[in-house]
Amino acid sequence: MRLLFCIIISIAMSVGAVRAQQLDQQPIVETELDKSEVVPGQYATLRVRVLVPTWLPRPVEFPSMETPNMRVRLPERSTNPTSRTIDGTEWSGVSRSYLISPMLAGRFDIPAQNIVVTYAIPGSSDVAQAILQTQPVRITGIVPQGAEGLAPFIAADSLELTQEVTQPTTVLQPGQSVKRTVTAQIVGASPIVLPQLMPEVRIDGIAVYPDEPSVSEVDDRSVLSGTRTETVTLMAEGGSAGHVSGIELRWFNLKSGAIEMATLDGFDISVEGPPASRPAPERSTLMLAAAGLAALVGLAVLALLIRWAWPRAASAYHLRRARRLASKAWAQSVMLKAIHRHDYPATLRAVDEWASRPPVTEAARLAPVHQALTGIGRSIYGQTKGRPRSSDWRAVSEAVRRALAAPVGNGVYLLPPLNPGTAPAVAQATHPADAPVSFGEA
Numbered sequence: 377m378r379l380l381f382c383i384i385i386s387i388a389m390s391v392g393a394v395r396a397q398q399l400d401q402q403p404i405v406e407t408e409l410d411k412s413e414v415v416p417g418q419y420a421t422l423r424v425r426v427l428v429p430t431w432l433p434r435p436v437e438f439p440s441m442e443t444p445n446m447r448v449r450l451p452e453r454s455t456n457p458t459s460r461t462i463d464g465t466e467w468s469g470v471s472r473s474y475l476i477s478p479m480l481a482g483r484f485d486i487p488a489q490n491i492v493v494t495y496a497i498p499g500s501s502d503v504a505q506a507i508l509q510t511q512p513v514r515i516t517g518i519v520p521q522g523a524e525g526l527a528p529f530i531a532a533d534s535l536e537l538t539q540e541v542t543q544p545t546t547v548l549q550p551g552q553s554v555k556r557t558v559t560a561q562i563v564g565a566s567p568i569v570l571p572q573l574m575p576e577v578r579i580d581g582i583a584v585y586p587d588e589p590s591v592s593e594v595d596d597r598s599v600l601s602g603t604r605t606e607t608v609t610l611m612a613e614g615g616s617a618g619h620v621s622g623i624e625l626r627w628f629n630l631k632s633g634a635i636e637m638a639t640l641d642g643f644d645i646s647v648e649g650p651p652a653s654r655p656a657p658e659r660s661t662l663m664l665a666a667a668g669l670a671a672l673v674g675l676a677v678l679a680l681l682i683r684w685a686w687p688r689a690a691s692a693y694h695l696r697r698a699r700r701l702a703s704k705a706w707a708q709s710v711m712l713k714a715i716h717r718h719d720y721p722a723t724l725r726a727v728d729e730w731a732s733r734p735p736v737t738e739a740a741r742l743a744p745v746h747q748a749l750t751g752i753g754r755s756i757y758g759q760t761k762g763r764p765r766s767s768d769w770r771a772v773s774e775a776v777r778r779a780l781a782a783p784v785g786n787g788v789y790l791l792p793p794l795n796p797g798t799a800p801a802v803a804q805a806t807h808p809a810d811a812p813v814s815f816g817e818a
Contacts (some may be wrong), residue, residue, distance in 0.1 A: 448474055
């Protein structure tokens with residue numbers, strides 16, 4: 377009897393020790409900022425690292441870290457697998473890097489952010505979900521000494537202005553044009569910090585037609601550069617002459633620590649012939665007033681018609697769109713596109729959404745799909761940290777194809793009678809086993 381009592385006590389203590397160990401091995405989140413003071417327009421790197429004692433069956437849900445007056449970017453390959461040995465045990469996880477830049481001088485606080493982590497419980501086949509929080513982060517935007525008067529503030533490694541002007545610019549004839557293209561090339565900062573480059577042109581007899589600015593940003597191993605290009609066309613309308621101003625842009629050189637000036641020369645422009653004439657009014661003031669009143673009445677009637685018809689048309693459109701987006705066919709198309717892209721997180725969400733929409737897909741039909749996806753998740757987030765093979769995705773495609781081709785219930789859909797008093801009609805399943813299902817190229 378005493379021996380039996382000792383055995384029971386030993387088993388209970390062992391189970392308690394295992395349970396305590398499981399409770400102690402909770403996921404870990406670490407927050408690391410490489411520098412707390414940054415020149416506006418430059419970037420600090422914020423790294424958020426998540427570690428679990430086993431592996432991650434689902435991707436970690438990271439926060440956006442968006443904050444007013446701060447630009448947050450995800451560099452190329454911002455999210456990577458990671459691992460660490462803790463108390464003699466290999467922990468696996470994932471790390472994400474954010475590039476954070478203050479847009480102006482001052483202090484900016486990024487509060488604690490939630491991170492949703494789904495992980496396998498140690499010593500068990502079950503999974504658990506934990507909501508962790510990052511550490512609060514403070515970044516200070518500082519203006520270098522001597523650059524306080526720059527407006528706008530631009531700090532970079534280099535800044536160069538170039539321009540192209542079609543020739544000639546003088547002795548133009550009415551109808552001819554001059555096109556001016558100005559390009560700013562910046563290295564060590566994003567081109568979005570550059571202001572409007574072109575000066576305003578107001579010369580009688582010259583019509584001005586500006587194009588939309590073009591901004592191109594390049595990220596080379598977290599070093600930003602790019603260009604801003606502006607183009608304006610000056611059209612000759614009548615005899616005139618004037619000067620198109622040059623361009624001056626002051627900026628702070630991060631390498632030399634000095635303020636520099638990027639400049640472009642202006643140019644003269646002239647048109648031969650008499651000044652452009654303005655057409656004289658052909659209608660009396662009374663006729664113009666009557667035409668204006670008629671236009672206002674017409675606009676009022678049109679506004680009333682739009683006000684009456686718009687809510688009804690919008691309601692019908694949104695209702696049709698909501699029904700389409702809520703259908704199982706739409707969820708199926710989203711799921712197939714995610715599989716074709718080999719997008720593991722999107723595929724997980726799309727499979728769950730498709731299965732839950734009516735008619736609800738049975739768990740038995742979904743089991744092979746989940747088994748194939750679990751293999752891919754173990755390859756991405758497990759301790760082996762491998763890249764899923766094409767054959768793994770083909771296995772997912774094949775499992776989904778079988779799930780779509782399987783009959784519903786007893787293999788038929790029962791439809792209501794077409795006419796009162798007639799026997800119910802029976803139709804075959806909408807996805808017979810031999811019907812082709814397209815997944816795109818695996």
